[in-house]
Amino acid sequence: MTQPRLIPANEYRRERWRNGFGWTREILRWPEGGDDWDWRLSIAEIEQDGPFSAFPGVERELVLLHGHGVRLHFDDGEVREVLPPHGRVRFAGERSARGELVDGLTHDFNLMWRRDRIDAEVWHRPLVGSMVLFVEPGERWVVHVLSGHAHATGSDARCDAAASDTLLFPTGSTRARYALDGGGEVLVIRLRTRGD
Known part of the structure; x- marks a missing residue:
């Protein structure tokens, strides 16, 4: 039997980013439990300008959910904007990136997956x-x-x-x-x- 599974928003687990510059509400990681996940879904709360946490070997995609947007400044000089209504950006987790808020707090859907898996x-x-x-x-x-x-x-x-x-x-x-x-x-x- 194959059944859909509901994950209600009030069950998402809120925790600090690795680097302390924001909060994440984790929706699901797979496999569940432990840190050796294949993929992970969360909602990032970006509350101030600052660096993104590094995730070597991981691909990331951000989609703006709420707020006026964020600019990602990469060390190689590239700048990507994630703007309303649902702007998005995909990038390698090992790329050094700094987020700059356009105008206040944003909530961003954050998908991460290990590219070799x-x-x-x-x-x-x-x-x-x-x-x-x-x-x-x-x-x-x-x-x-x-x-x-x-x-x-x-x-x-x-x-x-x-x-x-x-x-x-x-x-x-x-x-x-x-x-x-x-x-x-x-x-x-x-x-x-x-x-x-």
């Missing part, structure tokens, strides 16, 4: 009506509800998610089919184990 894709989509997700063996899909609401159905279970909640769609040894419906906006993330 995982391939990841992120899409920003309107949710109008219904869509079907086919999750292949070796994959997990995640839907983070940006606004509105979403309803996920597996083989015999249904999960209802509100804005800021997250849904996890696992698979087993065969392809899993899920239905997703509702109204609003979502981030859809596909995470695939490399080599599968």
Whole structure:
């Protein structure tokens, strides 16, 4: 049986960044527990200008959720802006980066994955009506509800998610089919184990 799993926003675990310059609300890491994760989802609270923590061997993607945005200044001189409504940037975790707030605190969806283990894709989509997700063996899909609401159905279970909640769609040894419906906006993330 393949069932969607609801991770409500009030269960996200809040902790300081490695370097102390902000807060993170961790949504999920996989495998769960311990520091040797393959991928990790969180919401970064950037409260002041300062350096980003280094994560060697990790790819990162940031998507602006709330606030006026942040500029990332890399040591090689590149500057990337993450601006409203849902600006995004992908970069290597070992790149030295400094965040500069445009105007006050921001909340940013933060996906990190180990590039030697995982391939990841992120899409920003309107949710109008219904869509079907086919999750292949070796994959997990995640839907983070940006606004509105979403309803996920597996083989015999249904999960209802509100804005800021997250849904996890696992698979087993065969392809899993899920239905997703509702109204609003979502981030859809596909995470695939490399080599599968």
